[in-house]
Every structure is written in C-alpha cells, then in structure tokens.
Amino acid sequence: MxxxxxxxxxxxxxxxxxxxxxxxxxxxxxxxxxxxxxxxxxxxxxxxxxxxxxxxxxxxxxxxxxxxxxxxxxxxxxxxxxxxxxxxxxxxxxxxxxxxxxxxxxxxxxxxxxxxxxxxxxxxxxxxxxxxxxxxxxxxxxxxxxxxxxxxxxxxxxxxxxxxxxxxxxxxxxxxxxxxxxxCGVSTGYGAAINNAKVEPGSVCAVFGLGAVGLSAVMGCKHAGASRIIAVDINEERFEKAKILGATDFVNPKLHQKPISEVLIEMTNGGVDYSVECVGQVDVMRSALESCIKGWGVSVIAGWTDLYDFSARPIQLIAGRTWKGTSFGGFKGKDDVPKLVLDHMAGRINxxxxxxxxxxxxxxxxxxxxxxxxxxxxxxxxxxxxxxxx
Known part of the structure; x- marks a missing residue:
C-alpha cells in the first residue's frame, strides 16, 4: 500500500x-x-x-x-x-x-x-x-x-x-x-462455559449477569447441551435476549427476600451443576459458588474486577465444589479464534x-x-x- x-x-x-x-x-x-x-x-x-x-x-x-x-x-x-x-x-x-x-x-x-x-x-x-x-x-x-x-x-x-x-x-x-x-466478550463468556466449566449434556446451569459475556455464556451452555439454563439478572429486559440464546428460566434477585443462592438451590433440588459469574462483583462471585450443588458443582468467574478481595466459607469447597476463573474463555487466540469465526459463518454462533x-x-x-x-x-x-x- x-x-x-x-x-x-x-x-x-x-x-x-x-x-x-x-x-x-x-x-x-x-x-x-x-x-x-x-x-x-x-x-x-x-x-x-x-x-x-x-x-x-x-x-x-x-x-x-x-x-x-x-x-x-x-x-x-x-x-x-x-x-x-x-x-x-x-x-x-x-x-x-x-x-x-x-x-x-x-x-x-x-x-x-x-x-x-x-x-x-x-x-x-x-x-x-x-x-x-x-x-x-x-x-x-x-x-x-x-x-x-x-x-x-x-x-x-x-x-x-x-x-x-x-x-x-x-x-x-x-x-x-x-x-x-x-x-473479547463473546469469546470470554462462550469459552467460560465450554472450556472452563466444561458444561456437560443434560446438566443444569446458572449464568449471573446478562451483558455480552453473560449472554455468550448462556449460548455456550446451550451449545454444550445443558438441559436447563437459569439466567440471573436484576434487569428483566435482558431476559428476552437470553431466551433467544438458550436460557430456560429467569430469576431477578431483587424479587426475592432470601439470598439468590438459596433460591437457586430450591429451584434445582440442591443446586446447579455449573454456574458462570459474569458481573465482576465479589458478592455475586460468592453467590454463584454457593448456588452450585455440593459434591461436583463447578463455578467459573468470568467477570472482571481487581478493586476488592473476595471470600467464601471453606466448607463450600471442602464439600466438593470447584471454584475457578477464566481469561478469554480459555481460548488460545491464534489457534481457536479462527475456528470460532468459522462457527459463526456456519450459523452455529449467533x-x-x-x-x-x-x-x-x-x-x-x-x-x-x-x-x-x-x-x-x-x-x-x-x-x-x-x-x-x-
């Protein structure tokens, strides 16, 4: 040129x-x-x-x-x-x-x-x-x-x-x-479900926060074969997009007097198999972990923040839950982004x-x-x- x-x-x-x-x-x-x-x-x-x-x-x-x-x-x-x-x-x-x-x-x-x-x-x-x-x-x-x-x-x-x-x-x-x-955003949320949580067919998932990362996590859970995907957000106007991408249930924490983790545990008879936190708030990160079923529940932190420390009761992990984080959805950029592009071109990623x-x-x-x-x-x-x- x-x-x-x-x-x-x-x-x-x-x-x-x-x-x-x-x-x-x-x-x-x-x-x-x-x-x-x-x-x-x-x-x-x-x-x-x-x-x-x-x-x-x-x-x-x-x-x-x-x-x-x-x-x-x-x-x-x-x-x-x-x-x-x-x-x-x-x-x-x-x-x-x-x-x-x-x-x-x-x-x-x-x-x-x-x-x-x-x-x-x-x-x-x-x-x-x-x-x-x-x-x-x-x-x-x-x-x-x-x-x-x-x-x-x-x-x-x-x-x-x-x-x-x-x-x-x-x-x-x-x-x-x-x-x-x-x-950035779509890879992070989609990969959090696919690569980091490793959502399995027939599983029950919860996604906290329905921005671009959260909506992408919903899409990832759907593509991985989850049978039930609970979208959690205080803005109910976001639920329609989440539904398009595969969400089956919708929960607004502000409409409940008890902690959202207790709400999800009751909804799922013990807790979700996988949760993905996409808000970047430490209290939501803890709620996402505590929403998981004991024994095998996996919670992934995809939301970004570095302003605050976060904590949880050790028994939450001792009971068998796994708490992990993700950067760029676990994708290796040069290897994986071209494949994501082809998936979009083939109509598999909206x-x-x-x-x-x-x-x-x-x-x-x-x-x-x-x-x-x-x-x-x-x-x-x-x-x-x-x-x-x-």
Missing part, C-alpha cells in the same frame, strides 16, 4: 486523564517495527473494561492512552520478521498473546502466554500493569506526546499496531462487523443479537454514556460498533 513505511495521521479517541471524556484527536501512527503489523480498523466496540480503566481504575501511569481493545481490521503493512500476515488480510487483535514458544503456550491446560503472564500475575491491587508499555513500544503520538495503547491494542483509532503474537488472521469472507466480538447500534468514532462519548446507562439502569444491554469515518 502507498502508506507502507510512512507515518499515518488519523483520528483516534484519546483519554488524556481519568474521569474525563475521550477526545477525538489527530494522532500519528508510526510504521510497524520488527515483528509488528499495522492495521486499518474496520469495526470495534466498547467493553466495560474500557470504562473501568477510564473511570474506576485511575492508574497514574495509565494516561494518556488510546482506548479500546475489542475490534477487527485489515492489515495495512507489516514490519521486518513478519511472514504470517500480509497486506489485505482480515485480522482480529488479541489482548491475550499466543507466542506458541513459551511453557504456557505449549501446555494445553492453559491459554496464558509468558509474554502476558508476568504483568497479569504481578498486577497486584492496581491491576494496571498489564496495560503498560515501555518507551520502546510506543507507536502513537499526539501533539508531540507519546500515547499508550489500552491493553496494547488501542482499537479506538482508525489505525493501530499489534505485535504478531497478539494478532490472528481470520477467513477472507469473515464479516468483520460481527466477528470482531470474538476479540452474533447478530449482540449488535444493536452502529455509530462512528465521533460519537464515542455518547456511546459510552449509553453503555454505562445500560449497565446500571433499565436499558437493554447494547454492544456498539464503531466504524471509522475514513
């Missing part, structure tokens, strides 16, 4: 500081360096993790930053050492790398990668080490100031750069304004239900307000697509 090897000036949504609206700026995107790929962003969406970083995490060293990590695009150019990608390829950025060489990538028991694990495991209470970049990794600038890329992605830009271990090529016929959802608005980059602050309102009040959960203006 004519832009290969040159600095590209384009529009991006920049967070200059915490607790402030994003600013649409003209930024400079450097050419890709060794093992890097520069891509033109075609579609992206807001994940609540983006909002969390902007308004709750408040890391002192996390700004200024180009936000966004869930999206898809087309390769514009590649740097030295890149043979896996070429200009014109359709790609999905990965926030969880797969280098294929480290001890984690070679182990089928995990989807962690050594390139990410140190930052994930040492993030402590701040939880923002995983978003850091060294000065040598900076590829964005604005007003002569370096800009970070949120989760090393920065998808709220017309162009962005990724390392080759954190990018995956997908089918040439893939519909990018749908399969971009495999970059992505249309997640997309309700099409908005451009200039409307991003409006969309964030809508997303936050949908997460906290009565609105139906919405995923927003951003298609750059170029």
């Amino acid at each position: 004519a832009t290969a090897g040159k600095v590209i000036k384009c529009k991006a949504a920049v967070a200059w500081e915490a607790d402030s609206p994003l600013v649409i700026e003209e930024i400079e995107v450097a050419p890709p360096q060794k093992n890097e790929i520069r891509l033109k962003v075609i579609a992206a969406s807001i994940c609540l993790s983006d909002v969390y970083h902007m308004y709750k995490g408040k890391p002192k060293d996390g700004f200024p930053v180009v936000m966004g990590h869930e999206g898809a695009g087309i390769v514009e150019s590649v740097g030295p050492g890149v043979t896996e990608f070429k200009p014109g390829d359709k790609v999905i950025p990965l926030y969880l790398s797969q280098c294929r060489d480290c001890k984690f990538c070679k182990n089928p028991k995990t989807n962690m990668c050594e390139k990410d694990c140190e930052s994930l495991m040492t993030s402590g209470r701040s939880g923002n080490q995983m978003f850091k970049q060294s000065p040598s990794e900076i590829r964005f600038t604005c007003r002569s100031k370096p800009l970070l890329q949120f989760m090393r992605t920065g998808i709220f830009s017309e162009y962005t750069i990724k390392n080759k271990i954190a990018l995956v090529k997908v089918h040439d016929d893939a519909q990018l304004d749908r399969v971009f959802l495999f970059g 992505l249309d239900v997640f997309v309700t608005h099409n908005m451009n980059l200039d409307q991003i602050n409006e969309a964030i307000k809508m997303m936050m309102a949908g997460a906290q009040t009565k609105s139906v959960y919405t995923v927003y697509i951003y298609i750059p203006n170029t």
